[in-house]
Amino acid sequence: MNPTHVRLTIPDNVDPTSLMGPTDSLLRRIERSFDAMVTVRGSVISLVGPADVVNQLTSVFSRLISMVEAGQQPSESDVDLIIGQVTHGASEQVDLSDDILLTYRGRALQPKTAGQKRYIDAIRRNTITFGVGPAGTGKTYLAMAMAVAALKRKEVARIVLVRPVVEAGESLGYLPGTLQEKLDPYIRPLYDALFDMTDMERGNALIEQGIIEIAPLAFMRGRTMNNAFVILDEAQNTTPDQMKMFLTRLGFSSKFVITGDVTQRDLLGVNGLDVARRVLDGIDDIAFVDLGRNDIVRHSLVARIVDAYEADESKGGSHGRA
Numbered sequence: 033m034n035p036t037h038v039r040l041t042i043p044d045n046v047d048p049t050s051l052m053g054p055t056d057s058l059l060r061r062i063e064r065s066f067d068a069m070v071t072v073r074g075s076v077i078s079l080v081g082p083a084d085v086v087n088q089l090t091s092v093f094s095r096l097i098s099m100v101e102a103g104q105q106p107s108e109s110d111v112d113l114i115i116g117q118v119t120h121g122a123s124e125q126v127d128l129s130d131d132i133l134l135t136y137r138g139r140a141l142q143p144k145t146a147g148q149k150r151y152i153d154a155i156r157r158n159t160i161t162f163g164v165g166p167a168g169t170g171k172t173y174l175a176m177a178m179a180v181a182a183l184k185r186k187e188v189a190r191i192v193l194v195r196p197v198v199e200a201g202e203s204l205g206y207l208p209g210t211l212q213e214k215l216d217p218y219i220r221p222l223y224d225a226l227f228d229m230t231d232m233e234r235g236n237a238l239i240e241q242g243i244i245e246i247a248p249l250a251f252m253r254g255r256t257m258n259n260a261f262v263i264l265d266e267a268q269n270t271t272p273d274q275m276k277m278f279l280t281r282l283g284f285s286s287k288f289v290i291t292g293d294v295t296q297r298d299l300l301g302v303n304g305l306d307v308a309r310r311v312l313d314g315i316d317d318i319a320f321v322d323l324g325r326n327d328i329v330r331h332s333l334v335a336r337i338v339d340a341y342e343a344d345e346s347k348g349g350s351h352g353r354a
Contacts (some may be wrong), residue, residue, distance in 0.1 A: 033216045035080050035081055035082065035086075036079075036080070036081065036082065036083040036086040037078070037079070037080050037086075037146070038078075038079045038080075038086050038089075038090055039076055039077070039078050039079075040076070040077040040078075040079070040090065040093055040094075041075055041076055041077075042075040042076070042077065042097065043097065043101065044075075044100060045101060046097055046100045047100065048072070048074075048075065050100045050105055051093075051096055051097065051100055051106070052072065052107070053106070053108075053111075057108065058096070058106060058108065058111050059072065061108060061111050061112070061115075062089070062092060062111060062115065063095075064080070065115050065119075066085050066088065066089055067081060067082070067085055068080060068081025068082065068089060069081060069087060070089065077093055080252070088118045088119060091114075091118045092111075092114050092115060092118055095112070095114050095118075096110075096111070096114065104338060105287045109329075110144075112143070113144060113329055116328075117145065117326050123249060129175050132152060132174070132177045132178060132181055133226065134180070141174075141177045141229070143170075143174070143331065144170070145326060145327040146326075146327075146331045147165075147169070147321070147322075147323045147324060147326065147327035148169070148170050148174060148323070148327055148329075150321055151163050151170075151171075151174060151321045151323060152174055152188070152195060152225070153299070154319040154321045154351065155174075155175065155178050155287065155289055155319075156178075157280070157286060157287070157319070158317050158318060158319040159288065159317045159318070160279070160282070160287075160288045160289075160292045160312075160317065160318045160319070161287075161288070161289050161290070161291070161318075161319045161320075161321065162267075162289075162291075162292075162305070162309070162318075162319065162320045162321065163175065163289065163291045163292075163321050163323060164292055164293070164294065164305070164309075164320065164321070164323065165258070165293060165322060165323025165324060165327060166293055166295060166323070166324070166325070166328065167293060167296070167328075168244070168328040168329060169323035169324070169327040169328055169329070170229070170323070170327070170329055171227075171292075171293075171323060172221065172225055172263070172265050172291050173225050173228075173292035175263045175289040175291060176193075176225040176226060176229065176263065177194075177229060178261070178289070179191045179261040179263060179289075180226070180229050180230060182261050183244075183261065186261055187261075188260055188261045188286070188287070189259040189260065190242070190243050190244065190245065190259070190260050190261075190284070191238075191242070191243070191244045191245070191261050191262075191263075192244075192245045192246075192247065192257060192259065192262040192263070193222045193226075193245070193246045193247070193262075193263050193265070193341075194246075194247055194249050194259050194262065194263065194264045194265070194278070195219060195222065195249065195264070195266050196248070196249040196251060196266060196267075196269045196270050196274065196299075197248045197249070197250065213286060217328070219248075221265070222246055222263075222265060223235075223246070226244065235276070248280060249264070249274055251257050252277065252278055252281050253277055255281055256281060256282075256283040257281050257282060257283045257286050257288075258283035258284050258285060258286060259283070259284070259285045260283070260286045260287075261284060261286070261287050261289075262286060262287070262288050262289070263288075263289045263290075263291070264278055264288070264289070264290045264291070265291050265292075266292060266293075267290045267291060267292035267303075267304060267305045267308075268292040268293055268294050268296065268297045268299070268301045268303050268305045268306075269292075269297060269298050269303065270299070270304035270305065271299065271301075271302075271303070271304055271309040272302060272303075272308075273304075274304055275290075275304025275305065275307065275308050276304070278290075280309070290305070290308070292305045295299045295341070325339060325342075
């Protein structure tokens with residue numbers, strides 16, 4: 033079969049150096065990932081190889097060109113993400129130039145995948161949003177960014193970050209330290225996301241003032257959340273009763289975001305996330321957004337790990353709880 037030959041022209045408003053990376057580092061990364069010949073001369077990119085591979089390469093360069101046209105500088109991780117998407121059939125292309133928040137370091141936080149874009153759009157449009165998907169899809173991180181942005185715009189008066197505390201063989205009451213020290217390992221991922229968006233001193237000040245509250249799920253009983261952005265993380269570790277209790281804390285002028293990964297349960301039996309989906313799906317102002325393998329934005333190996341476990345499960349394998 034004769035190879036396919038495609039010539040792409042780099043637009044005049046796109047700097048080839050930004051597109052190819054310093055010393056062509058991004059170009060080399062692309063070349064190593066595809067069994068095809070890639071040649072760049074001036075403003076022309078020539079692609080020669082099997083038709084399906086050339087189509088994938090065309091998609092990769094088209095997306096990178098769109099990023100540069102939007103004023104972004106593609107990184108190696110961006111290239112890895114795009115390559116992973118096009119080689120796993122994620123053909124959907126969506127305008128991702130949607131700044132959620134400018135961090136204290138001056139970095140603009142944006143969705144990196146079509147699924148993430150759907151997720152933040154759902155949070156904007158709905159009072160309650162469920163984000164469900166595997167590790168690395170940005171469920172908690174993007175929810176935190178939306179919460180901090182809403183606080184900065186004075187759309188809410190406070191942020192409440194909630195996690196279920198699932199004990200693994202030891203009662204919190206018997207562990208050494210204060211209650212906050214006992215809870216810290218459970219809450220630490222929320223702190224990490226928060227301090228990536230606002231410097232640690234400012235973040236701690238907001239926590240001390242009660243503007244940002246981080247609490248275990250049990251502490252939500254009997255409360256009503258008015259004028260607040262509330263995030264429930266690790267919702268797959270809630271019981272149905274706990275989930276119902278949490279959702280009925282909703283007050284006026286508030287948003288709730290619930291995140292979870294049903295493949296990583298530490299709680300035996302029926303979980304609150306699955307029950308909530310069955311009971312609430314289809315109700316107006318409540319959205320369920322599924323994030324998948326193509327939305328993983330961590331190291332490319334994470335996506336392959338997810339693939340391997342899914343393949344094992346499809347064969348009836350049992351790998352226990354993670």
